[in-house]
Amino acid sequence: MRERSRRLFHPESDIVTDVITRLEPDSRAASRGLSDLTIRNLFIIPTIAFLIIFNVFPLLYSLWTSFTDFRASTTAPANWIGLANYRELLNDPFIWRNFTITAKYVIISVTGQVVVGFGLAMLLNRAIPFKGLVTTLLLLPMMLSMAVVGLFWKLLYDPSFGIINYFLGLGKFEWLADPQVALWAVAIVDIWMWSPFVMLLSLAGLSAVPKHLYEAAEIDRAGPFYTFFRITLPLVAPILMIAIIFRTMEAFKTFDHAYILSSQPTTELIAIRLYKMAFLEWQTGLSSAFAYIVLIMVVAITNIYVKYLNRAKAR
């Protein structure tokens, strides 16, 4: 650019040439210091380095570990044992029980969040008084720390002085100690906390449905249910699907509040089992293999959703 301007201006007048010459030392310094490429690299390199150190390396290292009998609590060297860890895990009925519990938890929790979140979005998608305030209040649970949520819901669920039993008139009902109910209790907390997220995305989807389509449906004599299932839902489906993908992945990883709330075997989600295996039992190799199995499952499930999402978006 500097070269071109010199050629462009030089024949015209001495004054211009003079200006260019005086500017040159600065621009030369700039070009010597930082080229576009250098600036670009300066921005990218820290991110790449960060990703390699904290994501790529642990990912590859744990992949290697998963094929060894490595225990992080000892100084003994890791021995390559091939697929033994995977074989052990996939043949362990207790692990399968963890998976079943987690699947049940994910289904209850995500379904609950979608129903409650979408319902709230439907309510908020009309003219109601104090809409902004109501929306903000509804979003609050999402902004809290999960551990804090776990702790205060433990108080709310308390059989002796918990406010939930008091309001529902359930006496000394054991929410978290009853093995049949504990998983539901944990899922309810997740629903309470994350329905606003589904609500927020659904609200965006709902407000994007053109009003004239509802008018057309009304003229076409479609009832409210028919309109909902044939117009609203299909048009909100892509964005709802994104919410479901996010929530499913998150639900699979649930740890904090579930760990705080209940120590029942019936609420031992895979993340809790994984934590115990890795940091209480110090079976590092085995837990790495376990983590990889979970990763593959989550990726597989997400892929199914993405396929549906793409199909919905194609419409």
Next chain:
Amino acid sequence: MAQIKLQNVQKFFGAVQVLRDINLEIADGEFVVMLGQSGCGKTTTLRAIAGLETVSSGTITIDGREVQDLKAADRDIAFVFQSFSLYPHMTVYENIAFPLRAVRIPQSDRDKEVKEVAKVLGIERLLSKRPSALSGGDMQRVAIGRALVRRPKALLMDEPIGALDAKLREQMRAEIKRLHIARNSTSVYVTHDQVEAMSLADRIVVMHDGVLQQVDSPEQVYLHPANLFVAQFVGSPVMNITDVSVEGSGTDALLRIGKSEGFRVPSAVVSHLNGAPAKLGIRPEAIILSHNGGEGFVETETTNVEPLGSHDIVDIRIGDETLRARCESGFARGEGERMWVSLDHHRAHFFDAGNGQSLRKEV
């Protein structure tokens, strides 16, 4: 098919009154076009008939049944939106079948009806496509198909071809007319395009500021506009409107525009004005231009010439006013040309200078 009747219909949006005492009867099988500028209340009237808008007072009856408190779904009318309003996630077939599915018409009947309508509209090849793959014209055909498929009592159309380009508009206009003739459905059509109104309507309803200005056949609206608004809204180029003074008595009177020398017309033409202040309305085609002077001609000069191919529009100066005249193409060679001008007094309109109402001679 149905008759539609509006009686004393009023509509307020907050403090703003958008419909003022609308009284209108639409006969069975009639094609009525509501014509007016944006914001004149024509679309609100149509939406009120459809049930998409409530009315503040007054009654709307369809086939003798009061419907103003019924939901749109219970009025058995179809509506074609300007934005087409096709369901984007459904195929053309599903779009057209939607009104039938919504009321649980059996699959076999549904299929028959959809295919029949598609055939009438020439969109059979599009049935498996989605709206996003259609051209504007085809989208509107599908929208009309969806409206016609359930054989509604009346078909309401809100600027249905307003979003299309000029050529397609002309083509769709002809198609809508053909469909109306074939099906003879009671139709109410809203537009701001007077050409659409003139070419489609059995009767035109001209609206302005929420008030019906004139309800009449296209010919009557054009030939005998009820007031200044209608006179200037219908016709292209617009009717020349100018202050005029009437002088003289006896057999001839003198129509003087500004300080011009005036046009001599038979007294009978202006006798009903009784000397009251009036405005003269004269359409461009009722202004006669000549290269030679003669009896009743006034000398003038052209100030602008717009060649339009089939004819030219020539601006001439009379007194302080500029009048626009229509003449055969090439008649005027350019601006500043000397011309003689006369008015066809049979086609002269007079309007009350105060309220703008037509001062038509009682026959």
